[in-house]
Amino acid sequence: MNGDSQTPIYDQIYSQISSQIISGKLKAGAQLPPIRTIANELRVSVIPVKMAWERLDKDGFIIAAAGRGTFVADVSKEHIQNKVDTTAQELARETVKKAKALGLSLADLCEYLKKEY
Amino acid sequence: MNGDSQTPIYDQIYSQISSQIISGKLKAGAQLPPIRTIANELRVSVIPVKMAWERLDKDGFIIAAAGRGTFVADVSKEHIQNKVDTTAQELARETVKKAKALGLSLADLCEYLKKEY
């Protein structure tokens, strides 16, 4: 955590959890630790964890049941694919915009990406 | 200029000017309008324009001389290429990082970029 002082903490948490759900490391129905535990482990206040939880819930990745705990949602593959698709499109749009400002062709851009991948 | 955008105004100005220098629309030695004029045209305070000026100056794109005005720097093509290269690498690193978090392969990523380009 905290490796990038630019990106908000709640965003880093969101990415971390959602990645694990998408990749399958976290399976449907699995119970997540209480936010206070996570906050302790990450050496972070409860607030950003709470904020990440809210967005993960809203985006259908988890189900937070007050008083009972938080569970990985039983998301269908289509749902996940849909979410990935939307996010990827946003990412692509942003990247293309910046690349064009630099005068990069599509081939140039892919070349740079290939090196970093 | 989008005042409601997420990206700060000074960043939008920076991109706009640097793009024009990179693409050759603004040629070496050309005098830029005074920051107050630009601020007026963009319906913006002097501060963000000044901030863009500082970064453009530091990055070698322009030369701001008090009492004389601001001029497009006489940068060699290598220098510009160098700058573009650095910025492109940063962009690629960021993009790849996010793409991996989504579980996208390099081919997937390029596909999305192709559509947006």
Added chain:
Amino acid sequence: MNGDSQTPIYDQIYSQISSQIISGKLKAGAQLPPIRTIANELRVSVIPVKMAWERLDKDGFIIAAAGRGTFVADVSKEHIQNKVDTTAQELARETVKKAKALGLSLADLCEYLKKEY
């Protein structure tokens, strides 16, 4: 802080902080006071402190994280030495240039420096 000095306030702040980091008075990870507090103590507006912060951040001395605070960067000794080296070279170049304009020999120059040191 000398408000009547020729050197800008933000520059004086920059020097003061960077010196303390270089000398080891401020250790890696230490939290710096909020810019508003510093501004109050120095009887100065927030702006020059902010300007110093930006430069210190860009030069790798500190890490300013919105909402969290500002911390002394965990810079390696090589990195600091590198920075010192660059700055010292610039200083030397400037000084030598002026000394040559005065017709001073290297020995003369060192003599004057010895007296002031």
Added chain:
Amino acid sequence: MNGDSQTPIYDQIYSQISSQIISGKLKAGAQLPPIRTIANELRVSVIPVKMAWERLDKDGFIIAAAGRGTFVADVSKEHIQNKVDTTAQELARETVKKAKALGLSLADLCEYLKKEY
């Protein structure tokens, strides 16, 4: 001229002329070109040349006689030495101050100067 956008033009002119007088390239009694000629040659407005002339006159390097022209003053060697001495001391004081802020020893400083000289 204009090589350093930081130092004011009048300062660059002052240094250039005073150096030539100190070094003996410009000898006592020699007539300097009219300021408008100099301004033309340097691609500069008359104002900074005028300002440099005033300071050179005040510091005893030249004698500007209205309507007759400007002449290199018949400065005694002691006078020049005195002037050089004062300027060198100021230079030394500034340099030492900055060097100390960097944590440089006198030996370190002289080493850097030696390389640049």
Added chain:
DNA sequence: GTGGTCTAGACCACG
């Protein structure tokens, strides 16, 4: 008039 520096406010996202 030009950019450089500064003041004294303000709103925002974040923690």
Added chain:
DNA sequence: GTGGTCTAGACCACC
């Protein structure tokens, strides 16, 4: 309350 961004003024040295 933290830093990030911005507004609407101001004075200065320089051209």
